[in-house]
Every structure is written in structure tokens, then in C-alpha cells.
Amino acid sequence: MTLSYSSIQRHGYTFENQLYGCQFSYYLRYIKQIPPTEIDSKNWKFEKILHSVFEHFYPSLNLSAIRDYPSPKNYFDIILGDLLNKNWDYTLSETAFKDAVSTLLIFSQNESNKYLASLNGETQFMPIHLELPLKEPYNICIDKVLFDHSMMNYKTAKELPDSIKIEHILQAGIYAIDYHAKFGIWPPKMVFYYVRHNKPIIVNITQPVINIVTEISNNVTENINNGKFTKNSNACTWCDMRHVCGLEKIRLI
Numbered sequence: 715m716t717l718s719y720s721s722i723q724r725h726g727y728t729f730e731n732q733l734y735g736c737q738f739s740y741y742l743r744y745i746k747q748i749p750p751t752e753i754d755s756k757n758w759k760f761e762k763i764l765h766s767v768f769e770h771f772y773p774s775l776n777l778s779a780i781r782d783y784p785s786p787k788n789y790f791d792i793i794l795g796d797l798l799n800k801n802w803d804y805t806l807s808e809t810a811f812k813d814a815v816s817t818l819l820i821f822s823q824n825e826s827n828k829y830l831a832s833l834n835g836e837t838q839f840m841p842i843h844l845e846l847p848l849k850e851p852y853n854i855c856i857d858k859v860l861f862d863h864s865m866m867n868y869k870t871a872k873e874l875p876d877s878i879k880i881e882h883i884l885q886a887g888i889y890a891i892d893y894h895a896k897f898g899i900w901p902p903k904m905v906f907y908y909v910r911h912n913k914p915i916i917v918n919i920t921q922p923v924i925n926i927v928t929e930i931s932n933n934v935t936e937n938i939n940n941g942k943f944t945k946n947s948n949a950c951t952w953c954d955m956r957h958v959c960g961l962e963k964i965r966l967i
């Protein structure tokens with residue numbers, strides 16, 4: 715059995731006396747293999763497209779070509795536009811497309827500002843993405859890997875978290891464990907870059923982070939092996955399995 719960040723997140727766990735996720739949702743999605751609600755499927759597709767654009771943006775850059783364009787932003791816009799067109803799913807709405815374009819324009823503006831600042835020696839612009847042939851059982855998708863093996867994950871959320879959450883720790887730890895298993899190297903950190911806000915949230919990969927994630931992962935594996943799939947009605951509000959779960963009525967009351 716391969717556990718991924720999203721499957722552990724869905725299954726849930728207890729951290730600092732708070733219960734996250736819903737084991738029954740895991741059962742419906744991963745054991746019964748029921749698709750999520752249509753709106754959630756579309757949201758998921760939207761996220762996947764943007765991540766694919768981010769992932770391919772850096773390998774597509776040819777910095778020596780920038781001088782042929784009116785500005786770095788103009789060059790970045792063109793690369794991002796091409797990638798969006800190649801990856802877009804036309805079953806998604808026009809509103810979703812506009813949202814994707816506006817998110818990528820913010821991204822382009824911020825990245826081109828960083829590039830210009832790097833010319834003055836103010837920051838380091840790192841258009842690096844190591845080629846990582848991550849396949850099963852390494853069920854992770856890293857948007858960008860820096861020279862020191864730090865991992866970057868682009869977040870397109872409209873809201874910016876005010877601090878590091880357990881979800882960040884979980885995702886960073888799982889990705890770091892998989893990265894280490896594949897390449898024998900521990901990434902020093904994972905940077906969650908909130909594109910719409912131009913703000914990073916950084917999780918350093920430390921032994922306590924690995925310990926927390928290992929314990930959560932072991933508990934989840936044990937519950938699944940024991941067929942323990944308890945409903946957690948506190949998780950219903952955002953659940954994408956509510957269309958097939960008997961607790962939907964309770965959620966709506």
C-alpha cells in the first residue's frame with residue numbers, strides 16, 4: 715500500500731488533541747474508488763493544471779533569450795501563456811480560465827521582479843528544476859527543486875495562512891522522506907510559496923518533523939489495515955464525498 719500526502723490528509727489523524735480528516739472519506743474515495751463531487755473534481759483539475767504549468771515553467775526558461783523581448787515579464791508571460799494553453803482542460807469554465815490567467819500574471823510579475831533584482835545582486839534568481847523522474851511508489855510532485863535540494867511547492871490558495879500548519883509539516887515531511895528514499899539526500903527545507911500573495915511559508919526538515927510524519931503515517935497504515943473507517947462529522951463542510959455519505963443531512967442542519 716502506498717500512502718501519499720493527499721491520501722493521508724484525507725484519511726486524517728490526531729495532532730495536538732485535534733482530529734483532522736475523515737477515515738470514512740478515505741474509504742469512499744480510495745477503497746470504493748468513488749469519484750468526488752463534480753465541483754471538487756473541477757477544482758482538483760484546476761490545481762493540477764496550475765501545478766503542471768509551474769513545474770514546466772523553469773525548464774522552459776532560456777534566460778539568454780530575455781534580451782529579445784521588451785521585458786523579462788513579457789518573456790515570462792509568453793512562456794506561461796504557452797504552458798497554460800497546452801495544459802488547459804476546456805471542460806473547465808471561462809471563469810476558471812480567467813482565474814488561472816490572473817494567478818499566472820501575478821506569478822510572472824513576482825518572478826520577473828526577482829529576476830531584475832538578481833541583476834543588481836539583490837537576490838538570487840534560481841530558475842532551477844532538477845529533473846526528478848519521480849514515479850510510483852514516490853507519489854510526489856515537486857514544483858521546483860533548488861540547488862541545495864530545497865523543495866518548492868506552489869500554493870494557489872486565495873487565503874494566506876498566518877503561520878505553519880500541521881498540513882505544511884505533513885506535506886513537507888512526506889515529500890522529504892520520499893525524496894530521501896529516491897535520491898539518498900535529505901532536502902533541508904520545503905518552501906510553500908503562496909503565489910497570489912508572493913509570500914513563502916517555510917518548513918525546515920528536522921528530525922521532529924520526520925518523527926511527527928512517521929508516526930502519523932504509521933497510525934494511518936494501521937487503521938487502514940484494520941479496516942477502521944470512522945466518520946468524522948467535523949470534517950463534512952469541505953468534504954468532496956458528501957454526495958455519497960449518509961452524514962450529508964447532518965452536515966446541512
Ligand code: SF4
Pocket residue numbers: 735736737738739742945946947949950951953954955956959960961962965
Ligand atoms: S460527509 Fe462527513 S462523515 Fe461523510 S465522508 Fe465526508 S467528512 Fe466523512
